[in-house]
Amino acid sequence: MKKNLRTLFSLFLVAGTMQLQAQEEMVDKIVKEANENSKLEEIAHELMDEIGPRLVGTPEMKKAHDWAVKKYDSWGISAENQEWGTWKGWERGITHVDMVSPRVSSLHARQLAWSPSTRKKGITAEVVILPEAKNANDFKNMLSRVKGKFVMISQHQPTGRPAANWEEWATEKSWKNMQQKINKTDSLWSKRIENTGYSSRELPKALEEAGAAGIITSNWSRGFGANKVFGAYTKEIPSIDIALEDYGMLYRLAENGSAPEIKVVAQSKDLGEMPTFNTIARIEGSEKPEEYVILSAHFDSWDGGTGATDNGTGTMVMMEAMRILKKLYPNPKRTIIAGHWGSEEQGLNGSRAFVKDHPEIVANVQAVFNQDNGTGRVKYISGQGFLHAYDYIGRWLQPVPQEIKGEIETIFPGTPSGGGSDYASFVAAGAPAFGLTSLSWSYWNYTWHTNLDTYDKIVFDDVRDNVILTSIMAYMASEDPETASREKTVLPMNDRTGKQMTWPEPRDAERRGGLD
Incomplete structure (x- = not known):
């Protein structure tokens, strides 16, 4: 009996050692691929320079969705554009303004x-x-x-x-x-x-x-x-x-x-009612295909600049992470999805529509990782009010290189976000969803929704670190033998109202925008 127990313990030890070794090898491969074979500059050029800003309802937005599907296809990843509503269509033309007097x-x-x-x-x-x-x-x-x-x-x-x-x-x-x-x-x-x-x-x-x-x-x-x-x-x-x-x-x-007098030439076209989309890419799971790890970033932007840091950089992170995972981890245990949401800027509409339209996915989400606040390396992760987030986020962060995770501050269990970015759409539905919050790089003053949100503001070294972080966390969440807990913390009192905070309620998207 004792001999059998010792043998069983040895087998467990060997299996654990082999699992840890495989994990370390995968992390090393991810870091090497991200640093030595990065496609970030290529993605950034094609998205920001060739396509440009991605205002909902514009031809450029549709062009971006179609480009993403083709890009994923070139990497061997299946992707599609899922229509969720319509929006006022509009196409920007030439603007030229001159003062002509005095x-x-x-x-x-x-x-x-x-x-x-x-x-x-x-x-x-x-x-x-x-x-x-x-x-x-x-x-x-x-x-x-x-x-x-x-x-x-x-x-x-x-x-x-x-x-x-x-x-x-x-x-x-x-x-x-x-x-x-x-x-x-x-x-x-x-x-x-x-x-x-x-x-x-x-x-x-x-x-x-x-x-x-x-x-x-x-x-x-x-x-x-x-x-x-x-x-x-x-x-x-x-x-x-x-x-x-x-x-x-x-x-x-x-x-x-x-x-003073001015002459204004402002050419544009009203295109009527145009369809709106989310681009959804999938790497199918091999053992638990009906459980999901979601890489999340909104695809649309305002069009004062080219949407480079809001949210071109978040888009780049998720696309590059998907490319790396497909190349190095083509048969994940759980299905890995990249969600590129439309019309986030007008109220999280794309992600809210996805949550509403795909309850079977939302009910089986292992984790959502969302990035949406500029080009900086990730600095903060909040547990979003999930009581046991500390346990599984901690496990998934553990193999991340120290030079990346060492700068990250975590807040557990945190409180659920009611808005701000697309992870809030999933949090409201009770799915473990987390924002990967970046350092500022003067985001709020200089690039958030401004005319200066352009390619030159991208800090590629920081974005590469975010790719490594996201890829490793997605890999770890997929491999985790445990299902992430959805148990919610008891929320604190609201200092402003004096009442206990409540969990945010799911909201549907605005399905017909700017047309009334």
């Missing part, structure tokens, strides 16, 4: 997403500042002043220098004076908007109805040369965003009675 100057400007087009010859008109009214009734009486004019609806910034630049170079007195000026300008402009009686979304529509020639915004991102570029709310007249100093120049000229 002098001639070409301006840094672009039309907002879904902006109506001008006629081919453009529109030439005077620029005026949003009328300053005492209240909503007073504003209505002033609306006749905007007829035939381009109306500036953003405040004039007192400085185009970021706060850090002032703190580095200014005297204490000078910086204090500028802070006071900024606060005063913010306050006065907020009051001016409030006194119109309209919200920021409603105001452009009201000006359009009053006969304005167009809407001008300047949504500064608090960084040198960076503007946030979102969508238009007008239906017939163009909406354009102008860079901070060009906007400031027009504002000062209008404020001082010089009656």
